Amino acid sequence: MTSTAAEEALANSTDDASLARSIARSQEIEEQIQINPAQFRMLTGVRPTGNMHLGHYFGTMKSWQEIQDRGVETWILVADYQVITDRDGVGPIRERVLSLVADTLAVGVDPEKSTIFTHSAVPAQNQLMLPFLSLVTEAELHRNPTVKAELEATDGRAMSGLLLTYPVHQAADILFCQANLVPVGKDQLPHLEQARLIAQRFDKRYGRAVKEHPVFRRPEALLSSASSVLGLDGQKMSKSRGNTIELRMTADETAKAIKKAKTDADRVITYDPVNRPEVSNLLLLASLTSGRTPEEIAAEIGDGGAGTLKKVVTESVNDYFAPIRARREELVANEDYLLEVLHAGNARANDVANRTLDDVRTAMHMNY
Incomplete structure (x- = not known):
């Protein structure tokens, strides 16, 4: 050496x-x-x-x-x-x-x-x-x-x-x-x-x-x-990259952002952070906002593909942040x-x- x-x-x-x-x-x-x-x-x-x-x-x-x-x-x-x-x-x-x-x-x-x-x-x-x-x-x-x-x-x-x-x-x-x-x-x-x-x-x-x-x-x-939590493109979440979901976003803005999130071609949804970082990051978001494990959510979606995954993530994120966003709207006013x-x-x-x-x-x- x-x-x-x-x-x-x-x-x-x-x-x-x-x-x-x-x-x-x-x-x-x-x-x-x-x-x-x-x-x-x-x-x-x-x-x-x-x-x-x-x-x-x-x-x-x-x-x-x-x-x-x-x-x-x-x-x-x-x-x-x-x-x-x-x-x-x-x-x-x-x-x-x-x-x-x-x-x-x-x-x-x-x-x-x-x-x-x-x-x-x-x-x-x-x-x-x-x-x-x-x-x-x-x-x-x-x-x-x-x-x-x-x-x-x-x-x-x-x-x-x-x-x-x-x-x-x-x-x-x-x-x-x-x-x-x-x-x-x-x-x-x-x-x-x-x-x-x-x-x-x-x-x-x-x-x-x-x-x-x-x-x-x-x-x-x-x-x-x-x-x-990674950004919607699988990279570090950063405003300069335009890959974030902001706390101040509306439910519709959040849905549009998640709809554009990067995934992969495999229709079967699995939690595999090493080999499928983009899909796994969306599962992690759903997990953090629902209290369920990423593996449980992936098993539920099964072969539902990226569309179902994004729908699940959108609903979970919007439900979780709804009271925070409502309170924020009052404060900003x-x-x-x-x-x-x-x-x-x-x-x-x-x-x-x-x-x-x-x-x-x-x-x-x-x-x-």
């Missing part, structure tokens, strides 16, 4: 061991939530770059109400500043932010129990970027998987400073509100580790390393077990209420952010 191959093998084994530890710790946290949910503050965030779709819902949004209702203090960030990390402009940002607030409330998030807020409305949160940037190296930023992927995707185009420092901005999101729980997929674990590292380095550098009185709580991962919810969340976030920044200034001897 060459030295390069040996290094790669060692890195992979280390990553596997680290993932195994993260999974085990996430399971412990699930058990602790059952016993004492009040010990946790959860933060999650979404960039308002487009309309929320079923991939967002089953990937993360569905869990927001579940975590909230289990008694965990829940904070939901509308990451409006992060829209410009990889874009030349913000687009119809106001419309998208309010649409996201409506989606969040429609799926069951209670603004009396949860805090919904935006980046741009919390100055103290963003001010933490300055001391945090002094705690990381350029090499560390370039090694971050998201930054590396974006750099490769630019095809030589210069990366913005905001995109390069994206992991530090995420760390500020988590640490400013003293969140100690972040729901993530395994591919997002490096971002969480960066936040933990920044918190550790800050306390060490500025003399607050005493365990009883750290400036920042150490965030931990609640690993998602959600099923990954009352912009004043959406703004009221957002302003209240921003006020709460500012209160916490200002207290955290005061602690940071005190630790840095800048409290003058």
Whole structure:
């Protein structure tokens, strides 16, 4: 084995061991939530770059109400500043932010129990970027998987400073509100580790390393077990690909979208994600929205073909989302209420952010 191959093998084994530890710790946290949910503050965030779709819902949004209702203090960030990390402009940002607030409330998030807020409305949160940037190296930023992927995707185009420092901005999101729980997929674990590292380095550098009185709580991962829903073309669900079913769609719009979904030539419907990803994805959608297994649904359809499959999926999706869509329609019609919810969340976030920044200034001897 060459030295390069040996290094790669060692890195992979280390990553596997680290993932195994993260999974085990996430399971412990699930058990602790059952016993004492009040010990946790959860933060999650979404960039308002487009309309929320079923991939967002089953990937993360569905869990927001579940975590909230289990008694965990829940904070939901509308990451409006992060829209410009990889874009030349913000687009119809106001419309998208309010649409996201409506989606969040429609799926069951209670603004009396949860805090919904935006980046741009919390100055103290963003001010933490300055001391945090002094705690990381350029090499560390370039090694971050998201930054590396974006750099490769630019095809030589210069990366913005905001995109390069994206992991530090995420760390500020988590640490400013003293969140100690972040729901993530395994591919997002490096971002969480960066936040933990920044918190550790800050306390060490500025003399607050005493365990009883750290400036920042150490965030931990609640690993998602959600099923990954593909787009209607069998690729990753993405607005830019035009392969999504949006939460705001009507029943008729949903039917038209599913009718165009990609399948295959085999008339007998079977659940086989490896060999029949498009058909299996439609079965998964029907399963997630009906409570039955994909195999059961496939057996019922039998040799009914793609037409029957799409009819079953359409009915199941529309039935499941009907109450969410009805609630969303009411919310969208009352912009004043959406703004009221957002302003209240921003006020709460500012209160916490200002207290955290005061602690940071005190630790840095800048409290003058």
